[in-house]
Amino acid sequence: MTSLPENNQSKTGKTGQPQGNPLFPVFLKLNQLHTVLIGAGNIGLEKLAAILQNSPEAKVTVIALTIIPEVYALATESEAVSIVQKSFADTDLDEADIVVAATNNPELNDFIRASARSRRLLVNIADKPDLCDFYLGSIVQKGDLKIAISTNGKSPTIAKRLKEVLNEALPDELDTTLQQMSRLRDTLSGNFADKVKALNEITSVLVSGQVTKNDNNGD
Ligand SMILES: C[C@@]1(CC(=O)O)C2=NC(=C\c3[nH]c(c(CCC(=O)O)c3CC(=O)O)Cc3[nH]c(c(CC(=O)O)c3CCC(=O)O)/C=C3\N/C(=C\2)[C@@H](CCC(=O)O)[C@]3(C)CC(=O)O)/[C@H]1CCC(=O)O
C-alpha cells in the first residue's frame, strides 16, 4: 500500500522499540464465552456479522428494542445466537462474559459501560473509543491463519484497506503450509529444544533475513 503524502517517520521509545499502538491483541474463543450484544440496527448487524464470520459457533444474545430483518436472518444461521426484543436492563449482563453495544442512545451507552464495568466485564461500545475496553479489529483469514489489524483507532478505513491488501498478497497455499507444519510438529520426537530447533531450520527458507536469537526460545 502506498503512503499518503507527508507521512512522518515512526518514533522510537526509550528501549528503541517503536512507540505507537499500546493495545494488547488476543484471540478469544467466543464459542466458550457468552457475548451480550445490545442494539440490532445496522451497526449491531455489522458487529454480529463480524463475530459470526470469525466465530461461527459464538454464543451471542442480542438485546434490542427494534431488530432489523437482517439480524433475524443472520441469527437463524446459528443455533447459538438468540434474540431478545426488550429494553436493556442491568441484569441482562448477569450471565455475560463480554459485552458489545451498538445502540443509538449515548446515555444508554454510558449505562451499559457502567453496568459492564461494575461486573468487571470487558465492553466494546461500537464506534465510541472512549467507552471501549477493547476494539474490534479488521481480520485477514487464510484457513487457520488469522491476522487482526488495529490502527489504535486512528483509521478503521486504513485497517479495512490493509486487510484487502493482505488478503490479495498472502497466497492461499499458506494454509497448506500451516497444515503440513502442524502434522510435522506432531511427528517430531526429542526434547523441546530439539523440536524448536528442527522447526526453525525447516521454516528458515520462508524468511530471507538471518535467523534471530528469538527463533530459539520456543514461545
Ligand atoms: C476494524 C473495524 C472492525 C469492526 O468494526 O468490525 C472497526 N471499524 C471498522 C470500519 C469502520 N468504522 C467506521 C468506518 C467509517 C469511516 C471512518 O469513520 O473511518 C469504517 C470503514 C468502513 O466501514 O468502510 C466508523 C468509525 N469507527 C470508529 C469510529 C469512532 C472514532 O474513530 O472516533 C468511527 C466514526 C463514527 C462516526 O463518525 O460517528 C471506531 C472504531 N472502529 C473500530 C473498528 C475500532 C478501531 C479499530 C482500529 O484500531 O483500527 C474502534 C475504535 C472501536 C470499535 O468500534 O471497535 C471495521 C473494519 C471492518 C473491515 O475490516 O472491513
Ligand SMILES: NC(=O)c1ccc[n+]([C@@H]2O[C@H](COP(=O)([O-])OP(=O)(O)OC[C@H]3O[C@@H](n4cnc5c(N)ncnc54)[C@H](O)[C@@H]3O)[C@@H](O)[C@H]2O)c1
Ligand atoms: N449506521 C451507520 O452507518 C453509522 C455509522 C457511524 C456511526 N453510527 C452510530 O452508531 C450507532 C448505532 O447506529 P445504527 O445505525 O445501528 O442505529 P439504529 O438506530 O439502526 O439502531 C440502534 C439500536 O439500538 C437499540 N436500542 C436503542 N435503545 C435501546 C434500549 N433502551 N434497549 C435496547 N435496545 C435499544 C434499537 O432498538 C436499535 O436496535 C448510532 O449512534 C449511530 O449514530 C452509525
